[in-house]
Amino acid sequence: MIKISNVTKKYGEKKALDNVSFEVDEDEIFAFIGHNGAGKTTLIKAIVGVHDFDEGKILINGKSIKEDPVACKKEIAYVPDNPELYENMKAIQFIDFICDMYEVGQERREKNIKKYAEMYDISQNLNDTIESLSHGMKQKVALVAALSHDPKVLIMDEPFVGLDPKAVFDTKEVMREMVKEGKTIFFSTHILDVAEKLCTKVAIIKKGKIIKVGSMKEVKGDKSLEKVFLELEK
Numbered sequence: 661m662i663k664i665s666n667v668t669k670k671y672g673e674k675k676a677l678d679n680v681s682f683e684v685d686e687d688e689i690f691a692f693i694g695h696n697g698a699g700k701t702t703l704i705k706a707i708v709g710v711h712d713f714d715e716g717k718i719l720i721n722g723k724s725i726k727e728d729p730v731a732c733k734k735e736i737a738y739v740p741d742n743p744e745l746y747e748n749m750k751a752i753q754f755i756d757f758i759c760d761m762y763e764v765g766q767e768r769r770e771k772n773i774k775k776y777a778e779m780y781d782i783s784q785n786l787n788d789t790i791e792s793l794s795h796g797m798k799q800k801v802a803l804v805a806a807l808s809h810d811p812k813v814l815i816m817d818e819p820f821v822g823l824d825p826k827a828v829f830d831t832k833e834v835m836r837e838m839v840k841e842g843k844t845i846f847f848s849t850h851i852l853d854v855a856e857k858l859c860t861k862v863a864i865i866k867k868g869k870i871i872k873v874g875s876m877k878e879v880k881g882d883k884s885l886e887k888v889f890l891e892l893e894k
């Protein structure tokens with residue numbers, strides 16, 4: 661569970677996040693949507709402890725990301741919008757490095773790496789250096805690394821951009837499987853029809869403020885999410 665309470669983040673005098681509050685529960689796939697520059701990445705980076713925020717509180721499964729960052733990070737997998745991996749490493753070295761960080765035992769590691777590398781069709785690329793991979797393949801390596809440590813909380817910034825259709829399909833399936841197991845999933849996206857079909861909850865951010873949050877049904881009513889979003893953004 662992620663609990664965000666009254667979070668404000670400024671860049672200089674400008675508020676990128678303005679008193680943001682909402683919760684992401686275990687059994688929900690939660691979409692975070694908003695125009696370019698609305699504050700999505702800023703909030704995601706605050707949640708995962710990549711950067712600080714000025715006011716408010718963020719709890720990951722009851723622990724504060726400010727006061728107990730290591731305990732929080734142990735529960736989180738974060739896939740950024742533009743994964744910056746160690747280019748000189750082989751894909752498998754990077755994935756193993758992440759598994760080492762998360763103290764994943766050998767048996768579970770081998771099982772998970774096999775499962776996700778096969779699913780994303782990169783088994784034959786695991787010994788390639790990351791710099792030799794295409795953008796989408798790098799993204800797949802980041803996903804395999806993220807999923808291989810069985811995170812309790814999966815946070816992704818625009819996960820579907822750059823992935824091929826099969827990888828998009830498989831990622832959605834993995835997300836559905838994970839919520840069934842009681843995991844927490846929160847991701848930003850501009851692809852509103854995917855969000856509408858996949859997610860049970862949604863928050864819309866505009867100029868750093870949450871302008872709508874709730875179940876997908878509450879937020880969109882009888883309209884499409886796209887229509888509601890465009891009306892709110894006027």
Ligand code: ATP
Nearest residue numbers: 671672675676694695696697698699700701702703
């Ligand atoms: P996009 O959909 O384009 O990825 P976003 O919703 O993720 O956008 P953010 O990257 O969170 O938006 O940016 C929110 C605001 O904060 C924008 O006005 C942006 O210009 C500003 N901002 C982001 N990072 C910085 C920074 N390092 N320094 C100053 N301003 C920043």
